[in-house]
Amino acid sequence: MSKDTFQRIIDREIPATIIYEDDKAIAFLDIDPEEKGHFLVVPKEFSENLFDIDEETFAYIFPLARKLALQQIKKLNASGFRLIVNNGESAGQAVFRTHIHIIPYYDN
Numbered sequence: 560m561s562k563d564t565f566q567r568i569i570d571r572e573i574p575a576t577i578i579y580e581d582d583k584a585i586a587f588l589d590i591d592p593e594e595k596g597h598f599l600v601v602p603k604e605f606s607e608n609l610f611d612i613d614e615e616t617f618a619y620i621f622p623l624a625r626k627l628a629l630q631q632i633k634k635l636n637a638s639g640f641r642l643i644v645n646n647g648e649s650a651g652q653a654v655f656r657t658h659i660h661i662i663p664y665y666d667n
Contacts, residue, residue, distance in 0.1 A: 565601045565656050579627055583619055586627050589660065596635045596663040600624040606657045608646040620659065628661045637663035 568575045569585055578598055579586040589597040602620050606612040612620075628640050643660040645652040 563656050564654055569603055584623055593662050594664060596631055598661050600659040602657055607655050608652060608657050609644055610646060612657050624659045624661060632663050635663050638666045639664045
């Protein structure tokens with residue numbers, strides 16, 4: 560089985576601007592951002608999406624995404640953010656590995 564794009568980032572086979580990493584997750588800037596500061600939080604444990612993620616990883620990744628979102632919107636002087644998970648092709652999922660989009664928004 561070939562590695563997905565996110566696994567290649569985790570393994571440092573392709574470059575990314577990493578903003579956070581620990582033994583369970585990695586966060587990096589989106590290469591095609593919707594807004595300045597758009598980033599992804601990706602669990603290192605593989606799952607395709609929220610249909611098959613294990614409970615422990617699910618319970619870890621969402622509080623982490625919120626924590627990082629709050630840090631980044633403060634750093635970027637954003638006024639708000641969206642936290643998005645696309646599950647399945649019909650919902651817009653393009654990379655078939657669980658990941659959370661955090662998209663900052665600005666007043667101006």
